Amino acid sequence: xxxxxxxxxxxxxxxxxxxxxxxxxxxxxxxxxxxxxxxxxxxxxxxxxxxxxxxxxxxxxxxxxxxxxxxxxxxxxxxxxxxxxxx
Numbered sequence: 202x203x204x205x206x207x208x209x210x211x212x213x214x215x216x217x218x219x220x221x222x223x224x225x226x227x228x229x230x231x232x233x234x235x236x237x238x239x240x241x242x243x244x245x246x247x248x249x250x251x252x253x254x255x256x257x258x259x260x261x262x263x264x265x266x267x268x269x270x271x272x273x274x275x276x277x278x279x280x281x282x283x284x285x286x287x288x
Contacts, residue, residue: 202221202222202231203220203266204218204220205218207273207276207281207283208282209238209280214238215284216238216276217235217236218235218269220265229258229259230259231260231264232265233257233259233269236254237279237281240253255272
């Protein structure tokens with residue numbers, strides 16, 4: 202639903218904070234996750250996947266939006282900058 206694209210100033214490494222909707226069939230519908238830069242998980246016989254270093258599941262969009270803002274603020278305090286986007 203929402204994505205904040207971030208960049209680490211000295212290296213140009215990319216990161217993101219995401220608010221995702223897992224549909225009304227899910228009891229905890231919304232997931233907020235920070236991939237700044239995330240952890241690569243490699244299981245034998247599977248392709249590598251990037252897992253967030255922090256995430257939380259929320260029942261309401263209001264709660265998820267509040268967590269999204271908290272995660273973005275935390276990453277920016279840690280040194281990440283909002284990436285410039287062009288349209």
